[in-house]
Amino acid sequence: MGNDKDLVRRYSVKERVNHWWVAITFILLVLSGLALFHPAFFFLVNLFGGGTWARILHPFIGVVMFMSFLGLAGRFWGQNHVTDADREWRKRFGDILANRAQDLPEIGKYNLGQKYVFWALVATIPVLLVSGVIIWQPYFAPVFPIGLIRLAAVVHALAAFIAILTIIIHIYAAIWTKGSIRAMTRGTVTAAWARHHHPGWYKEISKGSKS
Amino acid sequence: MALQSLDVIRRSATTTATPQQRQTPEVAKLIDVSKCIGCKACQAACMEWNDLRDEIGVNRGIYDNPPDLSGASWTVMRYSEVQPEPNRLEWLIRKDGCMHCAEPGCLKACPAPGAIVQYSNGIVDFHEENCIGCGYCLTGCPFNIPRLSKKDGKAYKCTLCSDRVAVGMEPACIKSCPTGALVFGTKEDMKRHAQGRIADLNSRGYPHAGLYDPEGVHGTHVMYVLQHADRPELYSGLPKDPSISPLVGLWKGITKPLLSLGIGVAVLAGFFHYVAAGPNEAGNDETKK
Numbered sequence: 001m002g003n004d005k006d007l008v009r010r011y012s013v014k015e016r017v018n019h020w021w022v023a024i025t026f027i028l029l030v031l032s033g034l035a036l037f038h039p040a041f042f043f044l045v046n047l048f049g050g051g052t053w054a055r056i057l058h059p060f061i062g063v064v065m066f067m068s069f070l071g072l073a074g075r076f077w078g079q080n081h082v083t084d085a086d087r088e089w090r091k092r093f094g095d096i097l098a099n100r101a102q103d104l105p106e107i108g109k110y111n112l113g114q115k116y117v118f119w120a121l122v123a124t125i126p127v128l129l130v131s132g133v134i135i136w137q138p139y140f141a142p143v144f145p146i147g148l149i150r151l152a153a154v155v156h157a158l159a160a161f162i163a164i165l166t167i168i169i170h171i172y173a174a175i176w177t178k179g180s181i182r183a184m185t186r187g188t189v190t191a192a193w194a195r196h197h198h199p200g201w202y203k204e205i206s207k208g209s210k211s
Numbered sequence: 212m213a214l215q216s217l218d219v220i221r222r223s224a225t226t227t228a229t230p231q232q233r234q235t236p237e238v239a240k241l242i243d244v245s246k247c248i249g250c251k252a253c254q255a256a257c258m259e260w261n262d263l264r265d266e267i268g269v270n271r272g273i274y275d276n277p278p279d280l281s282g283a284s285w286t287v288m289r290y291s292e293v294q295p296e297p298n299r300l301e302w303l304i305r306k307d308g309c310m311h312c313a314e315p316g317c318l319k320a321c322p323a324p325g326a327i328v329q330y331s332n333g334i335v336d337f338h339e340e341n342c343i344g345c346g347y348c349l350t351g352c353p354f355n356i357p358r359l360s361k362k363d364g365k366a367y368k369c370t371l372c373s374d375r376v377a378v379g380m381e382p383a384c385i386k387s388c389p390t391g392a393l394v395f396g397t398k399e400d401m402k403r404h405a406q407g408r409i410a411d412l413n414s415r416g417y418p419h420a421g422l423y424d425p426e427g428v429h430g431t432h433v434m435y436v437l438q439h440a441d442r443p444e445l446y447s448g449l450p451k452d453p454s455i456s457p458l459v460g461l462w463k464g465i466t467k468p469l470l471s472l473g474i475g476v477a478v479l480a481g482f483f484h485y486v487a488a489g490p491n492e493a494g495n496d497e498t499k500k
Contacts, residue, residue: 036322038471039224051343137346150458161470172481177491196493
């Protein structure tokens, strides 16, 4: 086994670029979407050049995010199936939050929290796309019946709420778990990080790279 | 400017009180369908006063022209040939346009501060300089009235000639009506006037004549006298019991503050968790094997 400071590759360049495309577009969507959701956030339209520009840009950014998210979902799909170790991990969730992380089950590349984040986004982003297209003026909304547009507006808000909460958890987890952010910015993590947080994954890759 | 009038009782996407020291009496336009001859003078007057020129359309073989409301057609006559009972043909002509609801669904749905206002006289007015063109007002309206302009992407509808009413004149359509089917005044006076008309219609073989001032939107500031008030849908689909859709109520009611609060709570929960529990750091020896 390598030294603590040795670096282990976690994400390829393509994965990182793809992730940050989704991340940037997601943030832009949250800012412009919240602006049109509650008057308390309306000032955010100024980041986009005013209310009309925020309204025009939001759906186009949404399409870009959906397309980039398809890439991300495809790349990570297979690694996010819930395992028995994950179910064990869930029972220890209170300990994990309290930083009592001794004797945790052997977690693979992703823990259950990360997998839930993945599946929550897989569930909400297509809903956001479909409901967003239905309320998209002036291009698509006119062809849909008014009842469907009303339903889509509510569904869009609720799905966005779930997605935003998910991303808040995702961002917080990255800040809380020291040494995680570099996985997505530089592609590598320390061996100590990998052993501590994802021992199953660490074993797997050390086996593969043994020379 | 609208807010200088100091009689704005409601303003879209605004959570504090509007300038409303001046109180004006509630006004209403009364449309007596039984007196309407379908001459479209009101349509022409609306175009003239508001400087609106819609695109020239095509003849579709019916009187409705233009066929629908648009960014540049704020009122249209809708003609329907119906048989309210067998062997009795009636030609019902309804002047369609904004109803100026006391509880306006457009205003409730609008996300742009000050794009839609309601004056104390009851007129619901769009201020296109604040409109962002999202079309939420179309979603909120129970009467299918507002239209996004193809020219500028803003939403438009009848203003009830708020500019004329503000200086003591009646709306342009009222001025042009040759039969007195359109009258304008305080809402109270219009209701009284309607009662006289309804009594007259009752005595002439319309036992179900009545006033259309739907409660579901807390009344309107454009009212109809209908020969068949029990069946408003005969009049080109005038809704029987209009109200703001519960979906719009849900979307613009409880979800707005609740979800916003939820997002704030989630962020704070993260922050305080970090402060309380501290970071999750790797490299503690207990995991080294």
